Amino acid sequence: MNYQSLSYLDLAIASALILVNGVLSVLLRLQLERQLLLAGIRTVVQLLAIGYVLGWVFQHAQWYVVLPLMCGMTLIAGFSASGRGERHYRGLLVDSVVSVWLSSWLVTAIGLLVILRVRPWYEPQYAIPILGMILGNTLTAVSLGMERMTRELAAQRGQVEMILSLGGTRWEAARSAAAQAVRAGMLPTLNQMTVVGIVSLPGMMTGQILAGQSPDEAVRYQIVIMFLIAASSALGTVCAVLLTFGRLFSPAHQFLAHRLVARR
């Protein structure tokens, strides 16, 4: 099966569709024109750049080429996950990177080595897109989890200290906020899993079909990816929430609320 190759003219026509957003922004006075222009340029530039990088990596498929790229992707995901929320604390960036890194690499390893049995493990055709998809979802989950945890703890300071005052442990005091945070982190993936194939056709599956893969094979890959994403999102969120908990509660069962500061 062949697929329709895209020329730069095709890309230009597709890019021109951003004008729809621009016209809406002007008509509704959304004042988003500048952001739309920048977002459009970034989309094209970033994707073209990663296209060249991936092309180069695919030509030099060695572990010492693939591994640094995977590390770079993970670091950027970790940094991105830390940038959300009204409050932060010292060490949030480290916690974010650690959570994203541990969860996504563990689950990617299971995907590559146990399920897909890719040999060698760093085969860029598999390792990079799979890690990328897992990272994209895990960073959202970690970010939402940390944001909800810090928000709930700040809002519920009275309740947290009431439970501590009554003799509750630090975990008993934080449990409600932690549960809400883990739930917030896992919900987007759960929602996605509920509607996948009915409301939305995932990008990877669509891409495989467009590239000539049989729908049956594409669906199998997508099922694997969905479960990998779900596992990584859950692990990443729990890891982030536990690390946040460790930063904001002392071993002496004290809530260190002063460590939570408003983001400038």
Next chain:
Amino acid sequence: MPALIETRHLSRVDSVGHTTLLAPTDFALHAGERLTIVGPSGSGKSVFLRALALLDPPDSGELRWLAEPVGAQQIPRYRTHVSYLAQRPAMVDGTVADNLKLPFTLKAFQPRRFDADLASRLLDQAGKPASFLDKAVADLSGGEAQIVALVRVLQLAPHVILFDEPTAALDPQSAAAVEHLVLNWAEPERALVWVTHDRDQARRIGNRHMTMDQGVLQP
């Protein structure tokens, strides 16, 4: 008989400005004492009370309970003996009964069970009928919420209660109910520390009086 609570050079410093919140303080609280602390706003009264509850980590010094240092892992158990009541009562969603049952869901109170008769008797002392247990927390006035918070502590029979201006925001009737409950609870083997701005109230509640000024506790 050792002091219930004893502090040695206990101090707190502001983590941002490095200003002294509580100067190194030697203090002892004995059974039967009803200590009141008065002083201007920002003088360190609440800082001291929270330090006694071990809610904030001290910057120096130590606190002893019955002459023994309190280790990090013993702090939840310590707080079952020494309860802290904040000026603004914190409630969980649900009814008054849900809030009174809350402590019994904590590990520190296992295997104790909620005693509805005891809770009703305590509420009765505050002029609240038994049906008050079923009232939704969202419908409570500030004074009623403080009474619930106090009953939630009193039913646990702690040895010491630390009161952080518990009636400062209450109407006179609720304030009187809170004082009545506290004085009924106070027995010779128990003790309390009551922080207030109100010198008349301090005279009504206390049998020992101290002042706090610029982080320094004085007789």
